[in-house]
Amino acid sequence: SNRRMRPDKNTYEGKRSVYVKNPYLDAMDEDILYHLDLGTKTHNLPAMFGDVKFVCVGGSPNRMKAFAQFMHKELQLEGDGEGIEDICAGTDRYCMFKTGPVLSISHGMGIPSISIMLHELIKLLHHARCCDVTIIRIGTSGGIGIAPGSVVITDIAVDSFFKPRFEQVILDNVVTRSTELDKELATDLLNCSREIPNFPTLIGHTMCTYDFYEGQGHLDGALCSFSREKKLDYLKRAYKAGVRNIEMESTVFAAMCGLCGLRAAVVCVTLLDRLESDQINLSHDVLVEYQQRPQLLISNFIKKQLGLC
Numbered sequence: 001s002n003r004r005m006r007p008d009k010n011t012y013e014g015k016r017s018v019y020v021k022n023p024y025l026d027a028m029d030e031d032i033l034y035h036l037d038l039g040t041k042t043h044n045l046p047a048m049f050g051d052v053k054f055v056c057v058g059g060s061p062n063r064m065k066a067f068a069q070f071m072h073k074e075l076q077l078e079g080d081g082e083g084i085e086d087i088c089a090g091t092d093r094y095c096m097f098k099t100g101p102v103l104s105i106s107h108g109m110g111i112p113s114i115s116i117m118l119h120e121l122i123k124l125l126h127h128a129r130c131c132d133v134t135i136i137r138i139g140t141s142g143g144i145g146i147a148p149g150s151v152v153i154t155d156i157a158v159d160s161f162f163k164p165r166f167e168q169v170i171l172d173n174v175v176t177r178s179t180e181l182d183k184e185l186a187t188d189l190l191n192c193s194r195e196i197p198n199f200p201t202l203i204g205h206t207m208c209t210y211d212f213y214e215g216q217g218h219l220d221g222a223l224c225s226f227s228r229e230k231k232l233d234y235l236k237r238a239y240k241a242g243v244r245n246i247e248m249e250s251t252v253f254a255a256m257c258g259l260c261g262l263r264a265a266v267v268c269v270t271l272l273d274r275l276e277s278d279q280i281n282l283s284h285d286v287l288v289e290y291q292q293r294p295q296l297l298i299s300n301f302i303k304k305q306l307g308l309c
């Protein structure tokens, strides 16, 4: 196996565990992960999830199910993978599938939605005593100045002001958190992409916004109070600041995973070039093929890490 074991600074065994930073959690005699329909008393979380090494998250439930089925085939697991069950079937907030050491979970759209899921997912990994976990967001995005269909691996997630920070409102305070991602993981993923033919991939900054329309300079929302010139000026300044794509979850994802000891990456395909257009008018087939690109890259990466190719 060419899986690299990184010596960890925090534990004696060289294992990297998943941290929660909440003094109240230990004192609770039961923890109900409400939005996942799981709990510490109702489920044996170490038995169900203790072997998880890779967690892949993405917005759409159907796409994350398709990814789980794809991983099932790629890992050559038993059974046909079609009947793979949704572990969170008791809730329709999120869906979750497990194929061997790979967990596939949907997070919905936007910072609030992914953040709720991440709180419960991180507690889940902690309760299950998982170690050496890599987490990857595979998603869609709008590109800036790059060809549609390109895959962007995020080096830094930035906010709407092009700053590498996530501002979390806690009670009535604003706490600024770092949005740094694992640089080595990003480079490993880029190297992995080079082995796939016709697979345009680059490393760049990813801008994360609170809104798809006004927040991203779309001229086609129900509300638009800026000119085409202002839109282009903003997107060009973003490009100059190193931004190559825009989506809606990366800053909080980077911040929370970083604080909890998870090796994290963001890999998004671009559906359009925002310097050229606002409307996504790809045919169904092209859209499906584009959305499979991050899945293909991550599947190859995971197989490599597991020593399967």
Ligand code: R2B
Residues within 6 Å of the ligand: 059, 108, 109, 110, 139, 140, 141, 212, 246, 247, 248, 249
């Ligand atoms: C990318 O695509 C979605 C909006 O269409 C959003 O979840 C994101 O980050």
Ligand code: URA
Residues within 6 Å of the ligand: 140, 141, 142, 143, 212, 216, 246, 247, 248, 271
């Ligand atoms: N997702 C986004 O957040 N923006 C786009 O332009 C396309 C997909």
